[in-house]
Amino acid sequence: TAGITQAPTSQILAAGRSMTLRCTQDMRHNAMYWYRQDLGLGLRLIHYSNTAGTTGKGEVPDGYSVSRANTDDFPLTLASAVPSQTSVYFCASHVDSSNTGELFFGEGSRLTVL
Amino acid sequence: GQNIDQPTEMTATEGAIVQINCTYQTSGFNGLFWYQQHAGEAPTFLSYNVLDGLEEKGRFSSFLSRSKGYSYLLLKELQMKDSASYLCAVTDSNYQLIWGAGTKLIIKP
Numbered sequence: 001t002a003g004i005t006q007a008p009t010s011q012i013l014a015a016g017r018s019m020t021l022r023c024t025q026d027m028r029h030n031a032m033y034w035y036r037q038d039l040g041l042g043l044r045l046i047h048y049s050n051t052a053g054t055t056g057k058g059e060v061p062d063g064y065s066v067s068r069a070n071t072d073d074f075p076l077t078l079a080s081a082v083p084s085q086t087s088v089y090f091c092a093s094h095v096d097s098s099n100t101g102e103l104f105f106g107e108g109s110r111l112t113v114l
Numbered sequence: 115g116q117n118i119d120q121p122t123e124m125t126a127t128e129g130a131i132v133q134i135n136c137t138y139q140t141s142g143f144n145g146l147f148w149y150q151q152h153a154g155e156a157p158t159f160l161s162y163n164v165l166d167g168l169e170e171k172g173r174f175s176s177f178l179s180r181s182k183g184y185s186y187l188l189l190k191e192l193q194m195k196d197s198a199s200y201l202c203a204v205t206d207s208n209y210q211l212i213w214g215a216g217t218k219l220i221i222k223p
Contacts, residue, residue, distance in 0.1 A: 040122075040215060041215055042118070042201070042213035042214050042215045042216065043157075043201070043203075043213040044213075045210075045211070090156060090157075097209060098144075098205075098209050099144070099145075099205040099209050099210065099211045100144055100145050100162075100164070100205060100209070101162065102159040102162070103147075103149075103157075103159065103211070104159075105156035105157050105158075106156060107155070107156050108155075108156055
């Protein structure tokens with residue numbers, strides 16, 4: 001079972017360039033999330049989607065955009081990358097938006113912005 | 115504001131028992147999670163507590179006291195593979211997940 005697939009696994013990006021991190025799930029989960037994880041900080045929510053066709057802003061949305069055209073895919077775009085966006089990015093999904101059960105994570109995308 | 119506190123780092127010996135504490139102040143409560151995260155990997159689900167008391171699952175147990183805003187994760191018969199970060203997270207009244215910064219557990223032989 002694939003679960004959640006993220007791509008790329010790692011990327012080095014020049015500041016000012018754009019980048020899209022891909023996330024695909026095959027569990028037919030309604031809710032999907034993008035987090036960033038930095039040393040010494042907890043997982044911070046960037047954007048979320050409770051169901052296909054809807055998205056919302058999390059704790060740290062600036063500089064990022066998302067779309068949810070269908071149930072399976074939830075790409076994260078950095079329009080013009082800055083060094084402070086250097087981080088590990090995790091995509092996650094949940095059966096619904098209640099967050100009362102297990103959250104499934106992708107393997108992460110390590111992004112370095114120079 | 116909403117806050118989850120857990121120790122930054124703990125060290126324990128192989129074969130021993132360790133307790134990782136988590137205290138929370140959130141707007142409402144709809145459940146508390148523990149996740150394990152090995153270095154360079156994604157978090158994986160360990161437990162979910164919504165009622166007070168102890169939930170046991172093999173070598174791992176998780177305890178919750180809602181009145182005290184407190185939980186702990188108990189790991190018994192520690193193995194070297196238990197070296198990881200342990201993340202505490204709470205679902206608040208708006209069903210948003212609030213994450214602690216994680217506790218890095220170091221197991222020594």
